[in-house]
Amino acid sequence: MKGVPIILENETTTPVETMKDRNRIFSALLEIRDGEKEMITVLEKRDYTGKGVLYMAMELSNAKWKLGFSNGSKERVVTIDAGECCGLRRQVSLAKEKLHLAGDCQVFCCYEAGRDGFWIHHMLEENGTHNLIFDPSSIEVNRRKRRTKTDKVDVKALLRLLIRYLSGERKAVSVVHVPTPEEEDQMRLMRERGRLLKEHSGHVARIKSLLVLHGIRREVNPGLMKKLADMKDRQGNDLGSDLKAEIVREYQRFELVIEQLKALHAEQKRRTKEQNTKALEQIMTLMRLKGVGPQSSWILVMEFFAWRGFKNRRELAACAGLTPTPYDSGASQREQGISKAGSRRVRSMMVELSWLWLRYQPDSQLSQWFHSRFGNGKRMRRVGIVALARKLLIALWRYLETGAIPEGAVLKAS
Missing domain, CATH: 1.20.58 (Methane Monooxygenase Hydroxylase; Chain G, domain 1)
Structure with missing residues (x-):
């Protein structure tokens, strides 16, 4: 930058003695700060194509919907009757006008998962709105004993969270994987x-x-x-x-x-x-294993394997709520048990299926691991069965994905 001395490492410099040099450096730093602020404002108001972006958040209730709009710097909050799709479209158009955005600008929306399900998501996507559904349990909240709790406060918090997430902060909130109407109907x-x-x-x-x-x-x-x-x-x-x-x-x-x-x-x-569908083929494949019946196969496939794409075993276990939650802070170290943050249907089914696996697959590697580590004591067996449920779920997932039969497992006689 012109007029500002560059100081290299290990270079001997002469201290700035004159007031003129000091003022010149101070003015240059102010220019840098103002330039950074301007760039941040531009990034908040523009998407990667250079067009304006409208951010929208929805706080849903049984009677009213609270809508929050933002262009990155200004906000607008309105209320409409619940389920008023025409009113929602009118408010989106009005928000573009009030916030000085183009009529064809991109719209990004979010709302919390709840009793309204996914029909709002499908409606928004059909209208050209990019929608995200947030997991309510992953949203940060104020931990004070008494805090302000209104729909207006909540919708503004969702709006800020949406902007953070779209700006690249993917750990700010967890996004729900949305099934298609056909996949949802299968459940x-x-x-x-x-x-x-x-x-x-x-x-x-x-x-x-x-x-x-x-x-x-x-x-x-x-x-x-x-x-x-x-x-x-x-x-x-x-x-x-x-x-x-x-x-x-x-x-x-x-x-x-x-x-x-x-x-x-x-x-x-x-x-x-x-x-003859992919889901039913997966059900028949699971039922080939001894100890795995039609009901457990149906639940695992329809709730998990038929429509959810898992990248690795950690994602799979986390989606079932079978991941550990250690507490390690300072001198305090303890295990809090499993997270229970995933599908309770799959989690309870896997615990039940694990007991059946020990009965019908006693020579499998998983059963031998369980008996060698948790075979002594009733309490230890109850703790260990949850660990076995996680391992078994991963083994069944790999069996469907790659065809690799769990080590030592026996297939039913055809």
Whole structure:
């Protein structure tokens, strides 16, 4: 830079003695600082093509949507009714005008993952908006005991987070991988089955609880309904008419759940035989392994392997919430257990599948590793089964990707 002396390492220099030299150096430093500020402003307002960029964040609720807009320096916050797609497009056009951006400028949007699912994302993408869905648990928050919490504050925080992420700070927040509508629809069958199983257990527990109130302990089956009319309590008294009627209605709901479960299982078998898709091929491949059944295969494929692309084993384990979370600060060192930040369906299924793997694949390398390290003590086995679940998940992923059978594993007889 003209007028500023350059000082090289190990070079002897004469101190600046005159006020004129000092003023010249100070003026040059001010020029550098102003130039850096100007460049930062340009980078914030422009994308790599030189055109203006509109940043948009959405704070979603059941009744209202809070929208935040920015061009990198100025902000604008408005509110619209929830689900008003036409109103959303109008506000985007108005924001371009108010923030002095071109009508064809790029629009980058973000919102937090939640009950609205992915339909907003698909709608925005169809309209030419680049959208990102943020994982709410990865967003930084103020750790003070009392902090301001309003939709306006939240949407501005999302807006700043979006700009940071698009500026290259990829660790600022975690972005959700969005499935296609077809991939999302494939998950519905197993998720409905999971809800029906919970309802099944709930009906059984409710009927047993009603009977235990009167000292009766019986299994819930068709025989119970046949004897209900003449059933007596522990003191030999007849059961109340309203109690019997409630048990009958509860049992009818119980039978309906069983019928729906049978229908779902029949649909699974039909699809396995008749349809020929990548997901069903992966299910059939997993089922070749002894100890891996149709339900566990279906969950692993539909929730993970059919549509998620994993780069390495660390990404796979993190997505299932099976990665360790050590605490190492100063003199304090301890293990906090697994993160539990991923899919709870896959995580619980892998723990259940790990117990089955020990039973049906006792000679495999994974089973021998488990027994050699966690074979002693009930508590150690419960801790070790989680470690085995992580290793088994990685082995099944490699089996589908490369065809490499887990070491020592046995295939089912064809």
